[in-house]
Amino acid sequence: xxxxxxxxxxxxxxxxxxxxxxxxxxxxxxxxxxxxxxxxxxxxxxxxxxxxxxxxxxxxxxxxxxxxxxxxxxxxxxxxxxxxxxxxxxxxxxxxxxxxxxxxxxxxxxxxxxxxxxxxxxxxxxxxxxxxxxxxxxxxxxxxxxxxxxxxxxxxxxxxxxxxxxxxxxxxxxxxxxxxxxxxxxxxxxxxxxxxxxxxxxxxxxxxxxxxxxxxxxxxxxxxxxxxxxxxxxxxxxxxxxxxxxxxxxxxxxxxxxxxxxxxxxxxxxxxxxxxxxxxxxxxxxxxxxxxxxxxxxxxxxxxxxxxxxxxxxxxxxxxxxxxxxxxxxxxxxxxxxxxxxxxxxxxxxxxxxxxxxxxx
Numbered sequence: 001x002x003x004x005x006x007x008x009x010x011x012x013x014x015x016x017x018x019x020x021x022x023x024x025x026x027x028x029x030x031x032x033x034x035x036x037x038x039x040x041x042x043x044x045x046x047x048x049x050x051x052x053x054x055x056x057x058x059x060x061x062x063x064x065x066x067x068x069x070x071x072x073x074x075x076x077x078x079x080x081x082x083x084x085x086x087x088x089x090x091x092x093x094x095x096x097x098x099x100x101x102x103x104x105x106x107x108x109x110x111x112x113x114x115x116x117x118x119x120x121x122x123x124x125x126x127x128x129x130x131x132x133x134x135x136x137x138x139x140x141x142x143x144x145x146x147x148x149x150x151x152x153x154x155x156x157x158x159x160x161x162x163x164x165x166x167x168x169x170x171x172x173x174x175x176x177x178x179x180x181x182x183x184x185x186x187x188x189x190x191x192x193x194x195x196x197x198x199x200x201x202x203x204x205x206x207x208x209x210x211x212x213x214x215x216x217x218x219x220x221x222x223x224x225x226x227x228x229x230x231x232x233x234x235x236x237x238x239x240x241x242x243x244x245x246x247x248x249x250x251x252x253x254x255x256x257x258x259x260x261x262x263x264x265x266x267x268x269x270x271x272x273x274x275x276x277x278x279x280x281x282x283x284x285x286x287x288x289x290x291x292x293x294x295x296x297x298x299x300x301x302x303x304x305x306x307x308x309x310x311x312x313x314x315x316x317x318x319x320x321x322x323x324x325x326x327x328x329x330x331x332x333x334x335x336x337x338x339x340x341x342x343x344x345x346x347x348x349x350x351x352x353x354x355x356x357x358x359x360x361x
Contacts, residue, residue: 002214005243011055018059021208024242035125039132040073043087049189049200054089056184074105077279114175129178134189137256138271140230143216144181145173161274166231183207190253197260205249214239223253264305272313277328277351284354328352
């Protein structure tokens with residue numbers, strides 16, 4: 001039976017909470033060198049609930065001070081990684097601990113594991129997977145199994161999206177077996193996750209176990225979300241909850257929607273849409289804010305609901321009479337399949353070019 005520890009905790013009590021969880025499942029590191037992979041997908045402060053809170057990683061480092069740690073993630077926009085480390089608090093963490101080395105997984109040596117080029121750290125180090133508790137508009141939830149996607153090269157991440165996320169994410173969950181999985185839910189994310197459009201939700205929980213699929217099933221129960229809707233997970237996985245009860249931390253999450261919304265304007269992403277295009281949304285926002293006429297037009301669309309932005313994948317069925325803009329080269333294929341005028345409806349590039357969006361907008 002897979003033992004999964006549920007522990008009430010918060011950033012201030014992270015060390016004691018993690019100690020209780022590890023004792024409950026009987027875990028201690030077996031190797032001297034440990035690779036910790038948090039979720040550091042975008043530059044958000046810990047209170048936003050988007051990235052792994054540094055307090056839980058620091059707790060692990062402090063519990064095992066004689067070990068050497070490598071901490072890192074791979075992001076949709078590698079050029080933003082230094083900013084991500086600074087904003088999320090991980091740069092400060094590394095400065096406090098001489099046995100912690102931060103890495104960008106996009107720059108680490110790789111080797112073939114299954115069908116993917118994965119970091120050699122998975123072979124040379126004990127792998128500890130430290131995920132965030134949050135919803136995800138494309139995979140329903142983003143927990144420990146989904147967190148493995150950050151191990152991939154940017155090329156493989158894009159390929160995963162083109163194939164549809166659930167199947168490839170499940171397969172990497174089978175191929176990569178962390179020694180330990182931790183889902184941090186001090187401040188989680190609900191609604192239209194996994195980043196910009198989600199809303200922070202205070203939960204105050206740690207969920208810890210050796211088997212990622214069991215850990216994620218327990219998380220879904222805590223979040224009161226149907227694990228069967230996360231097709232990359234296993235609804236039939238067996239587990240035994242130890243530590244605190246699920247009831248002690250249960251919090252009904254708002255599930256993700258099929259579209260993200262700005263007022264009544266919709267941004268449509270299904271599981272086949274590549275999230276790399278999302279990396280340019282902040283740039284697009286800043287460019288529009290510097291153009292009053294474009295901003296006024298966007299506000300009009302947001303109020304009237306006449307604009308649909310499509311990230312690729314499938315065309316939503318209810319777009320008659322709407323202005324539709326497709327993002328990126330995946331969006332171009334989608335527009336072509338739908339018989340749309342590409343010159344006036346596609347902001348091309350991979351990821352999409354914000355200036356092209358503004359031009360056709």
